Amino acid sequence: MRWMTLSKGKINAIKSSETVIKTPFNTKMSMMRKYWMLYLLFIPCAVFLLVFNYAPMYGVILALKEFSPRLGIFSSGWADPLFVHFKEAISNPKFLSVTLNTLYISLLRIIFGFPAPIILAVLFNEVRHNVYKRTIQAIAYLPHFLSWVILAGMVKMIFAGDGMINTVIENLGLTALPFLTQGDWFIFTIVFTNIWKTIGFSTIIYMAAIAGIDQEQYQAATIDGANRWQRIKYITTPGMGIAISINLILTLSGILDAGFDQIFNLYSPVVYEQADIIDTYVYRMGVVAGNYEFSTALGLAKSFVAFILIVLTNKIITKLGGEGVW
């Protein structure tokens, strides 16, 4: 009669499903025994997460150790003093310079890259020919799906000294620009090409917000004599309001990520001074130069700040009336 006990358990469970379960301890234990299969299903995932996510979290103690490759992370001795690698990381002049580079590139990405898809979404919304609109959308989404390896290959080709853009510039009688080889121009190139990659696909969230706007508002505004600009200003833009603010906060919380994939595939030693960001520096110091404790400390400091930013972000979003990230 196993099915009976099972279904009885189900009925109890359904009764209490919407509330927090406040069953006595031994009932809980018997329920756990009853649902052993469900726990079994969870085990593979738990193992994978423990090994590939939680073990590295524990591995951050490397930042507090004196690493010896022979002993491994766990048996290596503690650093003396304990926080010496953090001190090293923070007092290193490179730390300040890569942090400033990261913030500078991120801010440029936000200032120019954040409004771009919003404007594009408004433009999409103004197109009345559906075929035209859908074709352009399909083309604009495409770069989102390509890796930065592919795109960096294209960018290196097109922005090179003898690439397509410089050929056009030279044909106009101007001098070629060092898009990839001079710091400021390099930053221009990465900010520009990042916008190019993301502008189309980022409109989706705004298009969804626009789709939620009541069409009667537009009709009523038209009857009242509102022109197109006024309709955009007073109906479309406020309609995207929550999406914009949530997206902005999320973007701001990722300010320490200045685009590792892109920069790593595009930069070269000549632009390190201005284009080296925290992530690329951690990679070169850790994986390439073997300075493990130092780069773990640096990476940890970065994740710590990033975590605080995410928690703050979630608070602000919930305050704004949006749904939190968790």
Added chain:
Amino acid sequence: MVKNIRRKLRNFTIADVIIYSVLALLTLTMIIPFMNIIAISLSDYSSVVQNKSMLIPKNIHFSAYSIIFNEEVYRSLILSAVIVVVGTALHIFVCLMAAYPLSKKYLPGRKFMLLFILITMLFSGGLIPYYFVIKALNLTNNLLVYILPGAAGAYTIVMMKNFLLQIPVSLEEAALMDGANYFYIMFRIIMPLSKPIIATLALFYGVGRWNDWFTAVLFIRDKKLYTIQNVLRDMVIESNMGAFGNVDLQQSYSTSVKMAAIVIATVPIMLVYPFLQKYFVKGIFLGSVKE
């Protein structure tokens, strides 16, 4: 039909002209780079050097493609395909099995299990500790490194759990009444019902796998185990680290061959693009459904 178009054209204002042109211009900036790459890949050496083949190939020939289809590229393409298929299948399987118990609100310890997953979204050990874990597991220079670390993913699990919560409980109750166990229910009832979400999340993850290049940079030394992204990276990115970022410096492959490699790596994405567009757009909205 004709009347319709005429009416539409009559209502075409200056603002419309500006909007349509801005969008057309944007589209051109998306198309021209691809045309440039394709044109160069199809042109002969002299017209590439003289920049005669900016958008339309000159003296078309396919020698770049016959060079590019060598053993190395062929192998890496197949390897990438295998990684995408096997990796995605494992990922979906593991995540669905985890999402199913999480969708049972009555399950004791569910809150803790959810927390266990959400924590991995918030914290990470960072690059170096991860590097050591992989090394300690002997996954360096091992094909499994492409597949195992991503097998469980918090994002996929949460999305699936939210989807499973919408499946009516009555279906499952009926099966339980008939004596079915949870394994049976999951694979025979829940999985078929979850097809739309599985398709979406599999595409999300599959594209990520296809585009992944960093795993091999970190952990693969044997070039025979390179994915197409890494073969491409070797040919196009690493080979022109020259002081002037000039593509023609210190090259082992000609520009046309490099561009042909880029085209080859782009084609598979183009082939699944119609699906991508359909499901990715849907997938973005799935994120907004919460318990």
